[in-house]
Amino acid sequence: MSRWYRFMYRVGFRPWEQDAATLAPQFGALVAQEEATREPPYGRALELGCGTGRWSVDLARRGWQVVGVDVVPKAIQLARQRAREAGVEVTFVHGDATALRDAGVGAGFSFLLDVECFNHLNDAQRLAVGREVNAVAAADATMLLLVWSRARRGPFPPGANRDDLTTAFPGWRIVDVRPYEGELPRPLKNIAPRWYRLARS
Numbered sequence: 001m002s003r004w005y006r007f008m009y010r011v012g013f014r015p016w017e018q019d020a021a022t023l024a025p026q027f028g029a030l031v032a033q034e035e036a037t038r039e040p041p042y043g044r045a046l047e048l049g050c051g052t053g054r055w056s057v058d059l060a061r062r063g064w065q066v067v068g069v070d071v072v073p074k075a076i077q078l079a080r081q082r083a084r085e086a087g088v089e090v091t092f093v094h095g096d097a098t099a100l101r102d103a104g105v106g107a108g109f110s111f112l113l114d115v116e117c118f119n120h121l122n123d124a125q126r127l128a129v130g131r132e133v134n135a136v137a138a139a140d141a142t143m144l145l146l147v148w149s150r151a152r153r154g155p156f157p158p159g160a161n162r163d164d165l166t167t168a169f170p171g172w173r174i175v176d177v178r179p180y181e182g183e184l185p186r187p188l189k190n191i192a193p194r195w196y197r198l199a200r201s
Ligand SMILES: C[S@@+](CC[C@H](N)C(=O)[O-])C[C@H]1O[C@@H](n2cnc3c(N)ncnc32)[C@H](O)[C@@H]1O
Pocket: 001, 002, 005, 016, 017, 048, 049, 050, 051, 052, 053, 054, 055, 069, 070, 071, 072, 075, 095, 096, 097, 098, 114, 115, 116, 117, 120
């Protein structure tokens, strides 16, 4: 999978960013919900599969202390550029979400974000992500994931359902599920993405 993403970043084709404008209001509302129970500065946030940093930079603008990690070096390069241009400080780390400790992302994260990274991973990778997340997340952390609905789609991402999430993240509860409100390109109309909010308990 990372080879496919390396190729996509190299040729500059990033269709998953096309919903940036239509998804921004929902993203803002979901993060506002996280912030409602905290005092600014809100604390440490970790974005898994941060890509070019569109959401990490947004979080940093809102007062989070953000680390973004992605397995593709070009994505990290573009993310650093985005943060520089936005005038915010974000730590972008080249690394694998299945090996967060090896990547040196740090620990004590009170909020974790995954916008369509978990979505792509196979079962073994998902278990590894869960193990790593448990090692770097604070005891009272929350997590927001955007995943496609679970289905067989050949080479396309398998998506995930509630069971996939509870299996991958032991010690976390699903506390909220919301339909995605961004605009998808027509061929993807049936993927029915959802936001899952999880709380560590
Ligand atoms: C659909 S893109 C979404 C990027 C970003 N979250 C966004 O919404 O713009 C999925 C991202 O996950 C990254 N990715 C895939 N597998 C990964 C892994 N094992 N560890 C870290 N990043 C990964 C890809 O390089 C890609 O940037």
